[in-house]
Structures are given as C-alpha cells and as structure tokens.
Amino acid sequence: MTTRPLPVLPAGACDCHMHVFDSRYPFAPGAQPVPPAPMEQYLAVQSLMGTTRTVVVAPSSYGLDNRSTLDGLAALGAEGRAVVSLAPGATDAELAELHAAGVRGVRLNLARGQSTPFDTLAPIARRIAPLGWHVQLMLTPQQLVAHGDALAVVGVSLVIDHMARIPQDGGVDSPAYTVLRRLVDAGNTWVKLSLASSAQLLGTSREEVLHTLGRQLVVSSTGRLVWGSDWPHVLSTLEGTPQPADEDMLALLLDWASAEAQRREILADTPAALYGFAAV
Numbered sequence: 235m236t237t238r239p240l241p242v243l244p245a246g247a248c249d250c251h252m253h254v255f256d257s258r259y260p261f262a263p264g265a266q267p268v269p270p271a272p273m274e275q276y277l278a279v280q281s282l283m284g285t286t287r288t289v290v291v292a293p294s295s296y297g298l299d300n301r302s303t304l305d306g307l308a309a310l311g312a313e314g315r316a317v318v319s320l321a322p323g324a325t326d327a328e329l330a331e332l333h334a335a336g337v338r339g340v341r342l343n344l345a346r347g348q349s350t351p352f353d354t355l356a357p358i359a360r361r362i363a364p365l366g367w368h369v370q371l372m373l374t375p376q377q378l379v380a381h382g383d384a385l386a387v388v389g390v391s392l393v394i395d396h397m398a399r400i401p402q403d404g405g406v407d408s409p410a411y412t413v414l415r416r417l418v419d420a421g422n423t424w425v426k427l428s429l430a431s432s433a434q435l436l437g438t439s440r441e442e443v444l445h446t447l448g449r450q451l452v453v454s455s456t457g458r459l460v461w462g463s464d465w466p467h468v469l470s471t472l473e474g475t476p477q478p479a480d481e482d483m484l485a486l487l488l489d490w491a492s493a494e495a496q497r498r499e500i501l502a503d504t505p506a507a508l509y510g511f512a513a514v
Contacts (some may be wrong), residue, residue, distance in 0.1 A: 244498040246514035248287035248505035251428045251462020254306030262297030271466040273309045292319040294347030315509040322357035344373040359390045375403040375410030382413035392423045396430040405443035428462035431469045433478040448490040459500045
C-alpha cells in the first residue's frame with residue numbers, strides 16, 4: 235500500500251490493540267527480545283493517525299508481568315484501557331485494583347508464549363465474570379477450530395485477536411471462518427480487525443484474500459468489530475519482515491469500512507461499549 239493522508243476520524247476513535255515495551259522490565263524466560271517501544275513514541279503515532287483512545291494489550295514477551303502494560307495505561311489517563319495477562323490465582327483485591335486502573339480484559343496468547351495455556355480459560359473466565367471483563371484470544375485458525383465448541387460456552391465475552399490469522403488460511407474459505415462466524419453470530423464474540431502477521435499478505439498474490447475477509451466481516455458483523463494498529467508490530471520485528479506503516483493499517487480499515495456509519499461504529503461506538511469508555 236502507499237501511505238496517503240487520512241480523513242478525520244469519528245470522535246472517540248480508538249486504537250484497540252497496541253503494546254508498550256519498557257527496557258526496565260525483563261522479558262519472560264525464552265521470549266525473543268524486541269526493541270523498546272515507549273508510550274511517548276506511540277503518542278506520536280496516535281497523533282499521526284488521529285485516534286484519541288487506546289487499549290494497551292499485554293504482549294506474550296512479558297509472560298504474566300503486566301508492569302509495562304500498566305505503566306502505559308497510567309500514561310493514557312481516562313482515554314486508556316488495558317488487557318492484561320493473568321493467572322487464575324489472582325486475588326479479588328488484585329482484580330479490583332486492576333479494574334480501578336482501567337483493565338477490562340485478560341489475554342490468552344495460545345499462538346505464542348507458554349504463560350496462558352487454554353486450560354486456564356475456564357478458571358479465568360469464572361474470576362473475571364463478576365467484573366464484566368472479556369477474554370481476548372490470540373490463536374491460530376487450527377486452534378480456533380479445535381476449541382470452537384468450548385469457546386461457545388465459556389460464559390464471558392470473547393475478543394479474537396488479529397482475525398485469528400484466518401487471512402493466511404484461505405480467508406472466507408477457511409474452516410476457521412465458519413467457526414468464527416458461528417461465534418460472532420451467537421452475540422458474545424468480537425473480532426479485532428488488526429493484521430499482525432497478516433500484513434505479510436500485502437503486496438502479494440494473496441492480498442485479495444485479506445481484503446475479501448475484511449469487507450465480509452464489516453458487512454456481516456455489525457457491532458462486533460473493533461480495530462487495532464498492532465503497534466509496534468512485534469511479529470514483523472521477530473520474523474524479520476518489513477514494518478507496515480501505521481497509516482496504511484488504518485487506511486486498510488477505512489477502505490473496508492467505507493461508509494461513515496461503519497467507521498463510527500468500528501472505531502468509536504463499539505470500543506466505547508466493549509471497554510467502558512465515556513460516551514462522546
């Protein structure tokens with residue numbers, strides 16, 4: 235894609251997926267190191283894109299250590315929320331403190347890292363249900379198919395990271411898309427229109443698979459979509475692929491969601507409801 239000027243975004247536009255990496259905090263054992271990515275650097279990206287709200291997401295690199303994520307959240311104030319990593323044994327006091335800080339979800343990264351395996355899903359869901367939090371899942375298409383029945387009855391809201399990598403698995407023709415469609419249609423699952431490793435499809439013969447999936451989700455999943463930049467694009471760093479431009483990631487969404495009402499819903503209204511932001 236070619237970087238181009240972006241239109242003015244709707245009031246309360248939210249980047250629902252980014253990470254903060256602080257060199258003060260050690261990576262989890264076995265994690266591949268990534269360069270520092272402080273909140274100050276992200277705020278310049280935010281200004282360029284025109285978003286005003288942000289959800290900081292715990293990366294697998296830190297395991298269950300949320301200090302970097304929570305520091306980033308604190309820097310955002312009322313316009314920030316966070317999704318953390320969590321062990322099922324977290325105390326009620328810890329959960330209450332996290333909620334007061336702006337945490338609204340727990341991330342299970344099944345595709346990378348070892349800190350949040352699938353068998354922690356049910357006990358974590360029971361702990362966070364009284365708070366109204368959701369579980370955010372990063373998983374592969376194969377994992378989505380394997381766990382689809384269990385996800386349908388988990389008892390809390392679900393948010394699927396990065397379209398479950400379905401663009402790399404054939405898009406709307408992937409068996410995982412059928413599972414995703416069933417979960418979304420049941421009314422308890424949201425999808426992040428963020429790319430991560432799907433950005434590798436841009437500029438290739440498989441790019442149209444990505445666009446077809448994105449547009450199909452926009453027209454068929456009203457009220458169940460949010461968008462995230464995935465800054466600072468960790469998978470591109472770890473896999474040695476070119477870094478996507480943040481403006482291009484947003485321009486992609488604006489191409490899929492060409493109507494103003496669609497953009498307002500995906501960028502502002504749905505994030506406000508899902509993460510508990512004040513009405514604009």
